[in-house]
Amino acid sequence: MSYTPGEIEAKWQKIWEEEQAFEPSDSHEQKKKYILSMFPFPSGRLHMGHVRNYAIGDAFARYYRKQDFNVLHPIGWDAFGMPAENAAIKHGKHPREWTYSNIDYMRKELNSLGLSFSKTREFATCDPLYTKHEQKFIIEMFEKGLLYRESTTVNWCESCHTVLANEQVEEGCCWRCDNEVQLKEMPGYYLDIIRYADELLDDLEQLEGKWPSQVIAMQRNWIGKSQGLEFRFELSEESRKKLNGKFDGYEVFTTRPDTLFGITYSALAAEHPITKYMLEHGLLDTRTAEKIKAISNMTEVERAQQGKEGYPLGISVIHPQTGEEIPVWVANFVLASYGGGAVMAVPAHDERDFEFATKYALPIKRVIEGGSELPYTGPGTLRDSGRFSCVDNEEAKTAIINIMEEEGKGRGTTNYKLRNWGISRQRYWGAPIPFVHCPSCGLVPEKRENLPVALPEDVEITGEGNPLENHPTWKYCACPKCGQDAVRETDTLDTFVQSSWYQFRYATNPKRWNEVGIDKADANYWLGVDQYIGGIEHAILHLLYARFFTKVLRDLGHHDIDEPFNRLLTQGMVLMDGAKMSKSKGNTVDPDALVEKYGADTARLFILFAAPPQKELEWNDSAVEGAFRFIKKLYDRKSKVTGSTLPDIDQESLDKASKLARVKVYEALQKSTDVYEKTFAFNTLIAACMEALNALDKQNNGAVWTEGMFIMLNLLEPIIPHTAAELSEMLFNRKNFNAVLEVKEEVFVQESILYVVMIGGKKRTEIEVSPSAAKDEILAAAKEAGSKWLQGMQIVKEIVVPGKLVNLAVKPA
RNA sequence: GCGGACAUGGCGGAAUUGGUAGACGCGCUAGAUUCAGGUUCUAGUGGGAGCAAUCCCGUGGAGGUUCGAGUCCUCUUGUCCGCACCA
Numbered sequence: 001m002s003y004t005p006g007e008i009e010a011k012w013q014k015i016w017e018e019e020q021a022f023e024p025s026d027s028h029e030q031k032k033k034y035i036l037s038m039f040p041f042p043s044g045r046l047h048m049g050h051v052r053n054y055a056i057g058d059a060f061a062r063y064y065r066k067q068d069f070n071v072l073h074p075i076g077w078d079a080f081g082m083p084a085e086n087a088a089i090k091h092g093k094h095p096r097e098w099t100y101s102n103i104d105y106m107r108k109e110l111n112s113l114g115l116s117f118s119k120t121r122e123f124a125t126c127d128p129l130y131t132k133h134e135q136k137f138i139i140e141m142f143e144k145g146l147l148y149r150e151s152t153t154v155n156w157c158e159s160c161h162t163v164l165a166n167e168q169v170e171e172g173c174c175w176r177c178d179n180e181v182q183l184k185e186m187p188g189y190y191l192d193i194i195r196y197a198d199e200l201l202d203d204l205e206q207l208e209g210k211w212p213s214q215v216i217a218m219q220r221n222w223i224g225k226s227q228g229l230e231f232r233f234e235l236s237e238e239s240r241k242k243l244n245g246k247f248d249g250y251e252v253f254t255t256r257p258d259t260l261f262g263i264t265y266s267a268l269a270a271e272h273p274i275t276k277y278m279l280e281h282g283l284l285d286t287r288t289a290e291k292i293k294a295i296s297n298m299t300e301v302e303r304a305q306q307g308k309e310g311y312p313l314g315i316s317v318i319h320p321q322t323g324e325e326i327p328v329w330v331a332n333f334v335l336a337s338y339g340g341g342a343v344m345a346v347p348a349h350d351e352r353d354f355e356f357a358t359k360y361a362l363p364i365k366r367v368i369e370g371g372s373e374l375p376y377t378g379p380g381t382l383r384d385s386g387r388f389s390c391v392d393n394e395e396a397k398t399a400i401i402n403i404m405e406e407e408g409k410g411r412g413t414t415n416y417k418l419r420n421w422g423i424s425r426q427r428y429w430g431a432p433i434p435f436v437h438c439p440s441c442g443l444v445p446e447k448r449e450n451l452p453v454a455l456p457e458d459v460e461i462t463g464e465g466n467p468l469e470n471h472p473t474w475k476y477c478a479c480p481k482c483g484q485d486a487v488r489e490t491d492t493l494d495t496f497v498q499s500s501w502y503q504f505r506y507a508t509n510p511k512r513w514n515e516v517g518i519d520k521a522d523a524n525y526w527l528g529v530d531q532y533i534g535g536i537e538h539a540i541l542h543l544l545y546a547r548f549f550t551k552v553l554r555d556l557g558h559h560d561i562d563e564p565f566n567r568l569l570t571q572g573m574v575l576m577d578g579a580k581m582s583k584s585k586g587n588t589v590d591p592d593a594l595v596e597k598y599g600a601d602t603a604r605l606f607i608l609f610a611a612p613p614q615k616e617l618e619w620n621d622s623a624v625e626g627a628f629r630f631i632k633k634l635y636d637r638k639s640k641v642t643g644s645t646l647p648d649i650d651q652e653s654l655d656k657a658s659k660l661a662r663v664k665v666y667e668a669l670q671k672s673t674d675v676y677e678k679t680f681a682f683n684t685l686i687a688a689c690m691e692a693l694n695a696l697d698k699q700n701n702g703a704v705w706t707e708g709m710f711i712m713l714n715l716l717e718p719i720i721p722h723t724a725a726e727l728s729e730m731l732f733n734r735k736n737f738n739a740v741l742e743v744k745e746e747v748f749v750q751e752s753i754l755y756v757v758m759i760g761g762k763k764r765t766e767i768e769v770s771p772s773a774a775k776d777e778i779l780a781a782a783k784e785a786g787s788k789w790l791q792g793m794q795i796v797k798e799i800v801v802p803g804k805l806v807n808l809a810v811k812p813a
Numbered sequence: 814g815c816g817g818a819c820a821u822g823g824c825g826g827a828a829u830u831g832g833u834a835g836a837c838g839c840g841c842u843a844g845a846u847u848c849a850g851g852u853u854c855u856a857g858u859g860g861g862a863g864c865a866a867u868c869c870c871g872u873g874g875a876g877g878u879u880c881g882a883g884u885c886c887u888c889u890u891g892u893c894c895g896c897a898c899c900a
Contacts, residue, residue, distance in 0.1 A: 214817050218895055221816060226899070254900060267900090304898060333898045343900045351814090352898055417899055539895075609838070610825060618825065623839050630838085670829090684827065687837035694837090756833045761881055763833055797880050801832055809880040 003635040005599025009722040013114055022061075022073060022116040026509060028525040030070040035061040036503060036565075038534030038542075041078045042102040042124070046109040046591045048574040048581055048607075048619070049535065055604045055719075056571060056613050056682070057533045058115045062718035063676050064530075065116070066737055072526050074506035075110065075117040077103050079124035081495045082160060082176065084429045088461045095429040095461070099126060109592060113600045114721050121506050123513075125498035126429075130505065132452035133517025134497065135434040139445040140556050142435075146192045147423075149435075149443055153271060153336065154422060156184040161465070162425045163188055165494060166337075167222075167541045172301035181299065189424040189433055189491065193548050197223050197416045200547055203563055211568040212614070215539045222540050224417025228255035229401050231410025233266055233344070236325055239315035242283065247274055249317065253339035253415050257404070258396040261385035262346040262367035264357065266317055267310060267331035269341035270295040275330050278313060295332045303332045308356045320409045321386060331356060339415055348374050368393050421545065423494045428459060428467035430492030438479035438486040447480045453488070466490055499542055500549035503529055503564050523559035532565040533613075539570070569680055572616040574607075581619070589619055601720035602628045608682040608719055630690060631723055634716075637693070637709065641731050642702030646710050646739065649703050651746055657699035662747045664688070664695040665708045670743050672715050682719065689716055710736045756805040757782045759789045767806075775800050782806040 016022065024032075037057035040050055054075075061073035077099075084095035091098070103124060110117070123130055141147040155164040159179035163186070168175040193200075201223050204216050234249040250273075252266065268275050270292050278284050279292060288311045295303065310331035317326050333352055334343055347357035348366040354375035357364050370380030382388050388396050404410035424433060432453040434446040446453050456474040459467050468474060468490035479486040501518070507526035508519040534542075543565070550564040573580050576587040594603045606627035611617040651659070668688035675685045689712055696708045709727070714736045717724035728734045752768045755778060767781045778800055783790065786808065797809035 212818090214895075217817050221896055224896090224899065228900085252900080256900080300898085308898085331898095333900090335899065338899045345900085350900070352900075355898095415899075417896090536894080612826080615826090620825070620839065623825070626838055667829095674829095681827090683825090684837080687827070690837055754833090758833085758881070761879095766833080799832090799880050801881095804832055805881090807832080807880050 003632045003723075005601060005631075005722070008726045009112070009114060009600055012722045012725050013111060015725075016114075016116070017119075020119070022065075022071075023118050023120055024072045025070050027070070028521065031068075032072065032526060033060075033064040033069040033530045034072045034507070034526045034528070035064065035531050036074065036506070036529045036533070038532070038538065039076045039078050039499070039502060040106065041081060041083070042099055042106055043083060044102045044105070046106055048589055048591060049571075051113065051591050051603060052571055052574055052607050052613070052617065053533055053535070054110065054113065054115050055607050056569065056680075057531070058113075058604075058721075059608065059682060059718040060531045060533075060676065061116050062721060063672075066714070066717065072121075072507065073117055074121045075115070076122050076502060076506065077124040077126075078495065078499055078502075079103070079126040080430045080492075080498060082162075082427060082429070085427060085461055085463075088429075089463045094457070094459075096126065096457070099124070099429075112592070112595050113604065116721070118506075120510050123505065125431075125495075125502065128452050128454060129513055130498070131431045131454070133505075134431055134493070134501070135446070135451045135453060136448060136517060137501070137553065137556070137558075138493070138497075139434060139448070141191065141552060142445055144556065146195065146552060147189060148192070149187060149189050151185060151187040153183050153185050154188055155181045156186075157181055160427075161463070162427050163422055165422045165496075166419045167421075167544070172299045183297075183299065188422050190420040190422055191548075191552075193421045193544075194416055194418055196548055196551050197225065197418050198414075199551055200544065201225055203547070206563060207568075210566060212536075212570050215536070215543065215568065215570060218539045219544055222418060222544065225414060226255050226416075227412070227414050228253060228397075229257035229260075229404060229410050230413040230415075231320055231404055233317035233320070233326075233342075236316045236318060239317070239328075242315055243274065243277065244281070246277060250274060250342050251340045252342045252344050253413065254344055256346065256349065256397075257400040258382065258388075258393040259346040259349045259367055260321060260344070260400055261382075261388070262348050262365045263319060263326060263344045264347060264363040264365055265327050265329055265345045267329045267334050267343050267345055267356070268313070269334040269336040270330055270332065271336035272330075272334075272341040274315075274328075275313070284311075284313070292330055295330075298332070300335065306332060308333055308352070308359055310356060310360065320404065320407075327362075329356075329360075337419060338417065349377055351375050351377065421494075421548070423497055424491035425494055426466040426469075426490075427492055428455065428461060430495060431498065432468070433489045433491050433493055435489040436477060436479055436486045437489065438482060438484065440484065441479055441481045441486075444479055444481045444486070450480070468492070496541060496545050497549075500545045501553060503527065503546065504550075504553065504559065518553065518558040520557075520559050523561060527559065527561040528563050528566040531567050531569065533569045533571060535573070536570040543568075569613060571613050572611065574617050574619060576619045578618070594624070598624065598628045599631075599722070601631055601723045605631060605686065605720050609686045610683070612681050612683055614680065630693075631720060634693060634712075635723060635727065637696070637705070638727055638731060640696075640700075640702065640705040641709050643706045644732055645735065647703040647706050649707060651749075654701060654704065655699065657695075658701040658704045659747075659750075661692070661695040661699050661701075661704055661708060664692040665711050666743050666747045668692045668715055669711055669741055685715065686719065710739075711741055714739065714741060753803055755782065757786045758805060758807040759786050760793075760810045761807065764789050771803075778806060782808065 035057055037053045061071050065071045079099050084099050087098045088095045155169050157164055157174040157179050159177045160174060164174060164181060169181050173180055204219055207216055230251055230253045232249050232251055235247060240248055279289055291311055310329045313328045313330055315328045317328055319326055334341060345353040347353040347364040349368055367382055367385050368380040369383055370376055370378050379393055382391050382393055382396050388399060401412040432455060434453045436444045436446060438444050456471055459471060461467050475488040475490055477486055477488050504518040504523050508522050512519050546564050550561055554561060579585060579587060581588045606624045609627060610623055671685050671688045675681055692708060692712060696705055710732055713724045713728045717737060728736055753771050755767050755769060756763055757765045757767055765785050767785045769778050769781055779798055793810040793812060795808050796811050799807040
């Protein structure tokens with residue numbers, strides 16, 4: 001009977017469904033593994049990236065299940081987000097309807113791949129039950145002072161009609177639609193992720209070796225911790241008067257307190273409060289005012305392209321040590337978002353300050369010895385720095401911070417590049433932010449018993465404005481505190497909020513999904529995720545937010561876990577002709593068509609075989625054929641099996657080919673532990689199985705065939721589960737899936753060992769010697785076999801690597 | 814500029830952690846089956862010389878350590894990715 005993937009796969013998918021084969025046990029006693037592939041956005045159809053992601057995850061899940069772990073391998077849907085609204089605008093369908101019908105379709109597609117998901121824990125993040133608990137967490141964060149509302153300059157995407165978090169701006173453009181991001185002043189809700197910056201940074205150490213080093217590096221970089229001195233520049237008397245006494249100084253931050261005596265000017269951002277005040281009160285001449293406004297309207301990217309620009313503000317500050325008067329400028333390179341939007345400028349020892357000072361002919365004062373040219377940013381000894389002259393600059397850093405602290409003028413401090421996470425979005429299809437604006441009570445959270453604050457169903461989505469804002473009645477409500485007329489918040493939560501805690505939701509027993517968002521005991525048992533699999537594109541956004549939420553929810557008492565994802569595998573992209581598969585490029589392969597033609601097992605085998613999972617995978621139709629051929633061959637060899645259990649084999653009685661076949665089979669078995677625990681190189685495990693099958697084919701011993709198939713089907717079950725199950729049932733009554741397979745060392749014992757003979761570092765010939773041969777015997781045999789290369793040579797050194805080779809170092813006699 | 818990764822046949826990729834480079838698969842060549850193509854099977858397949866035994870060269874490049882280097886060290890070239898005026 002030939003291989004019929006369609007029938008076999010349908011049969012097994014039905015059996016698994018009926019057996020509820022992949023539900024984890026509720027018991028917390030058993031050893032566990034939590035295997036998680038990043039959940040999909042229900043865009044409509046599966047693409048090859050999904051297939052790769054879930055094929056990898058499923059291999060882990062099935063492997064550990066066979067090792068007798070209690071395995072949690074869930075799936076769900078990251079269901080809120082803009083594409084649902086865009087589809088609504090395009091097709092006139094409600095986002096909810098669009099989303100859930102996509103989920104139904106994609107669930108079928110996932111089923112057809114034979115993935116071993118738990119079915120009882122599936123949910124979509126737009127389910128009211130999920131929103132309810134998320135809103136509760138948000139309120140708890142507000143009550144803890146971790147969430148606040150503030151009006152600031154934000155990144156605005158005009159095409160998406162919404163605010164974006166810093167992490168969602170890529171090269172000045174929207175991460176989703178690539179539209180240029182504008183700056184806009186508006187109120188929004190923020191989560192104080194900076195409060196957790198140190199922990200987020202420090203705990204990266206625990207992930208060393210378990211997460212890709214690149215991802216760890218990217219997160220470190222993104223948090224961007226730097227230490228230095230924060231101090232206050234006092235405005236000169238005259239300048240205070242000029243500013244109508246509204247300001248008496250401002251704070252600056254520097255990582256180079258050692259260069260304090262080299263300050264020759266100070267620069268403010270165009271958005272700095274003093275700059276703004278001067279603009280608003282006509283304290284600047286018209287031309288300068290216009291130039292500054294022009295800077296304000298530029299994005300950071302544009303400013304960088306423009307080159308250094310600035311204008312004197314006609315005010316001055318006092319140097320905190322020398323008492324000198326220092327001119328204050330406004331400069332386009334000073335970022336409002338970092339270090340308070342103001343800097344001290346030391347042109348002699350900072351490249352930017354130097355460039356600016358040169359352009360505007362500002363004084364340059366060297367205070368550190370070293371280098372022949374300015375600016376000099378290296379180490380050295382201080383000069384012209386008062387009592388700190390002649391001190392090493394590293395020592396001076398601490399010394400100057402100490403003096404400034406003693407004199408009450410400044411303090412040693414830490415700054416982060418990381419900004420607080422802006423979580424409000426001006427869109428409909430998201431979780432409403434559960435607050436009410438009351439004229440008397442201010443910002444008030446909705447009452448717990450009224451959660452979830454649900455989205456209105458009768459809504460018109462046109463793409464213009466915020467549909468919640470425009471809804472005729474939805475936002476009008478009573479204040480939860482005082483009962484008077486109030487207005488509901490119409491912003492919804494960033495969808496990254498949902499994906500920040502879903503790993504805890506899966507872990508929570510569905511029986512308790514109504515009363516709790518996260519069950520503490522369940523979470524503590526299942527988390528952290530033992531293997532997380534997903535794309536590198538989430539290296540910062542999702543993975544940082546999820547780590548942050550984990551720590552916050554821990555501190556709110558919902559669990560005791562510090563890090564959500566113990567091990568991370570970032571899969572490479574699926575490419576076609578060197579480019580990422582995408583509908584717009586028309587270079588896609590449809591998973592459904594592939595499964596239809598070859599079956600899910602071939603699709604899974606190919607995808608795991610074609611490249612290591614971390615690397616990009618180039619699609620290759622003929623290589624898919626190759627994967628198909630292997631499965632057919634495996635299926636065909638069922639006729640070679642002569643027994644239904646693992647046979648006892650008398651190694652001595654076997655011929656050479658059979659012995660070799662056993663070696664290959666057991667090598668594959670050895671390999672599998674390494675692959676799942678360390679290397680993730682499924683491609684090499686599959687190659688080892690192919691080698692084993694090739695070697696089995698070269699011999700005809702029924703017992704060796706039986707043993708080989710028994711073991712190989714076990715090894716291949718995580719990869720080609722349907723075919724493996726079918727053959728295993730037919731041949732072994734599925735007993736080989738429960739069996740604990742042990743490597744039999746006697747298989748590797750050979751009656752003669754092949755030694756490579758190297759002479760002068762080059763491979764010359766081979767010798768066969770008995771395993772019991774002494775070193776002298778081996779050397780003698782090697783010298784005899786290599787005699788023709790030894791003529792006229794003197795042996796300088798003799799090396800014998802046991803079981804491997806002999807190397808004779810020679811020189812001309 | 815800072816940070817990270819990578820470089821091996823025509824292609825995807827192996828190499829037990831310093832020990833026979835190119836496993837496995839694709840492609841290609843020849844033959845067999847079939848003969849319309851495909852399928853399937855057998856043999857070959859890093860480059861060069863040679864009828865052959867065999868020899869020389871070979872893991873981006875140049876050095877070094879070593880009996881022995883794809884693997885370790887130094888320098889260098891190139892590619893990819895992330896961040897980027899972060900004071």
